[in-house]
Structures are given as structure tokens and as C-alpha cells.
Amino acid sequence: MSTVSPDMAAKIIDGKAIARSLTEQVGRDVAAFVERGNTLPGLAVVLVGNDPASEVYVKNKALQTHRAGMRSFMHMLPQSTSQAELLDLIADLNANSQIHGILVQLPLPAQIDPVVVTNAIVAHKDVDGLGEINAGRMALGIDGIVPCTPLGCLKLLQSVHTDMQGKHAVIIGASNLVGKPMAQLMLREGCTVSVGHIHTRDTRALAREGDILVVATGKHGLVRGDWIKPGATVIDVGITRVPTEHGKTRLVGDVAFEEALPVAGHITPVPGGVGPMTIACLLHNTLQAALLAQNVVSRPDQKV
Numbered sequence: 001m002s003t004v005s006p007d008m009a010a011k012i013i014d015g016k017a018i019a020r021s022l023t024e025q026v027g028r029d030v031a032a033f034v035e036r037g038n039t040l041p042g043l044a045v046v047l048v049g050n051d052p053a054s055e056v057y058v059k060n061k062a063l064q065t066h067r068a069g070m071r072s073f074m075h076m077l078p079q080s081t082s083q084a085e086l087l088d089l090i091a092d093l094n095a096n097s098q099i100h101g102i103l104v105q106l107p108l109p110a111q112i113d114p115v116v117v118t119n120a121i122v123a124h125k126d127v128d129g130l131g132e133i134n135a136g137r138m139a140l141g142i143d144g145i146v147p148c149t150p151l152g153c154l155k156l157l158q159s160v161h162t163d164m165q166g167k168h169a170v171i172i173g174a175s176n177l178v179g180k181p182m183a184q185l186m187l188r189e190g191c192t193v194s195v196g197h198i199h200t201r202d203t204r205a206l207a208r209e210g211d212i213l214v215v216a217t218g219k220h221g222l223v224r225g226d227w228i229k230p231g232a233t234v235i236d237v238g239i240t241r242v243p244t245e246h247g248k249t250r251l252v253g254d255v256a257f258e259e260a261l262p263v264a265g266h267i268t269p270v271p272g273g274v275g276p277m278t279i280a281c282l283l284h285n286t287l288q289a290a291l292l293a294q295n296v297v298s299r300p301d302q303k304v
């Protein structure tokens with residue numbers, strides 16, 4: 001980025017590099033696991049419909065899965081797929097001993113209830129950690145599978161904070177996919193946690209209180225420079241493709257990056273921040289699921 005001076009560059013949390021090193025670690029652990037006579041860990045990714053952006057992510061996931069030495073099973077179903085057909089596929093994947101992790105890409109077409117589908121995945125293969133068993137375990141502070149995006153955000157935060165106890169973590173967005181599980185993780189770190197959402201009266205004032213600010217709203221550019229407490233660590237989960245004046249497109253986050261950069265202590269870029277970490281954590285969760293299936297550990301070790 002040409003407008004970024006060298007001392008500014010030091011503030012940018014390099015999600016791509018941190019994701020690469022996590023993926024390499026998973027790859028070494030997979031090799032050791034196979035060396036001990038275990039079957040290759042396998043991840044099934046299910047995509048319903050043909051949203052071009054989702055197809056890019058799904059292909060990226062398959063590529064990274066192979067890079068970590070695991071097997072990848074892709075299921076691309078038409079937009080018209082019924083809920084019953086999808087549940088049949090999930091039942092097959094649940095029963096297939098070659099498959100240790102199952103991820104159904106969200107959002108799903110209107111005729112399919114995402115809650116029903118998510119809960120149809122057997123808990124020990126729920127590598128997204130979104131089913132009621134893993135979500136409940138996290139709420140109760142019991143080890144389980146932690147959702148990939150919040151886990152990736154936590155690892156990015158840990159790259160700049162050795163201890164987050166007592167810090168005020170403000171999370172903007174209260175989705176089941178990111179905001180709610182992120183709040184649980186930050187509580188577990190000993191943070192004071194606030195969650196802002198669509199009905200919050202003064203989101204800017206709330207955001208400005210955050211020593212740590214995690215933004216996951218899907219509204220690109222929502223968080224301006226003056227929404228950020230000077231020196232705060234900012235994690236931008238948003239990723240939106242917008243047109244440029246040259247008739248091309250580019251990816252932007254929920255944070256107005258150029259404004260936020262001089263104010264924040266540390267900040268994640270888009271692309272190259274949370275996105276690559278989400279995929280690396282998916283691989284990490286898949287290996288944990290395979291360890292669980294082989295009874296190497298009695299519960300997925302998600303102590304992070």
C-alpha cells in the first residue's frame with residue numbers, strides 16, 4: 001500500500017502471514033498424525049447455489065486443505081436443492097469415516113432453514129462450531145469446537161496482546177457466526193465485553209470505548225477514524241466487494257482503513273486480515289475433529 005509509511009506498516013496485523021504459519025503448523029501436525037498410522041483428515045465443504053464470491057471461498061478452502069496435507073470433498077448443489085436433499089447429504093457425510101469435518105457454506109437459499117441444517121451435523125464433525133452443542137459448550141466454558149472466524153480473530157489479537165485481562169472489548173455485530181461467539185471468547189480472555197448491534201443507540205460512542213474493537217456488520221466503511229479509541233487494536237471482519245472508478249472491483253472491510261490507521265494501535269487489513277485466518281482455523285478445527293474421531297483426545301482441544 002503506497003500511502004502507508006514504514007511506521008504505519010508496523011501497526012498492520014499481517015493476517016496472511018499468521019495464517020500461513022498456522023497452516024504450516026497444521027500441516028506438520030497432520031503429517032505426524034498420519035505417521036502414527038491414522039487415516040488422512042478429511043473435510044467436506046457443501047455449497048448450495050452459485051454465488052460467485054462463495055465459489056471463490058470454497059475453492060480457496062479446498063486449495064488450503066490440500067496444502068495442509070488433508071483430503072477435501074466438495075459438494076456443489078443447485079440453488080433449487082430442497083432441505084430434505086441437503087439433510088440426506090449431511091446424513092451420508094456424518095456416517096462417512098473418511099470425513100472428519102463438515103462445513104455448509106452460509107447463507108443458504110430461502111427454502112432451507114440454516115438452524116436445522118447446522119444442527120444436523122454431528123457435533124464432533126461440526127468444524128464451523130455453529131451447532132447448538134458446540135455453541136452451548138462455548139457459552140458454558142467447556143472445551144468444544146470454536147467457530148473459525150472468531151478463533152482467527154482471537155489468534156490475531158494474541159499476536160499483539162499477551163494478556164487481555166481487564167481490557168474493554170467492544171464487538172460491533174451480534175451474529176451467531178461472528179459477534180456472539182466472539183463475545184464468549186473475549187469473556188474467556190477476561191475482557192469486559194460490550195456488544196453493539198442494529199438497535200444500539202450510539203454505536204460510535206460505544207466503539208470509542210474499546211481497547212479492542214472487533215467489527216463484524218457487513219456494512220463497509222461503517223467505522224470511521226473518530227469511532228476508534230487512540231491506540232486501540234482493531235479487528236475488521238467485514239469483507240465486501242465494491243466497484244472502483246476504473247470499472248474494476250476491490251475488497252473493503254467494515255472499517256474505513258485509511259482513516260483508522262493513524263488512530264489505531266494495531267489494525268487488520270482487508271484483504272489479508274481475518275479472511276485467511278478463517279481458513280487456517282478451519283484446517284486447525286478439522287485436524288482437531290480427526291484427532292477426536294481417532295480417540296487420540298477425548299474432546300477437541302480448543303485451549304488457545
Ligand SMILES: Nc1nc(=O)c2c([nH]1)NC[C@@H]1CN(c3ccc(C(=O)N[C@@H](CCC(=O)O)C(=O)O)cc3)C=[N+]21
Pocket residue numbers: 056057060103104105106107128148149239251270271272273274275276278279
Ligand atoms: N458456514 C460458513 N462458515 C464460514 O466461515 C463462512 C461462511 N459459511 N460463509 C461465507 C463466509 C465468508 N468466509 C470467508 C472466508 C475466507 C475469506 C478469505 O480468504 N478472504 C481473503 C480474500 C479472498 C478474495 O480475494 O476474495 C482475504 O480477506 O484476504 C473470506 C471470507 C467464510 N465464511
Ligand SMILES: [Mg+2]
Pocket residue numbers: 015236239269270271272273274275276
Ligand atoms: Mg480479511
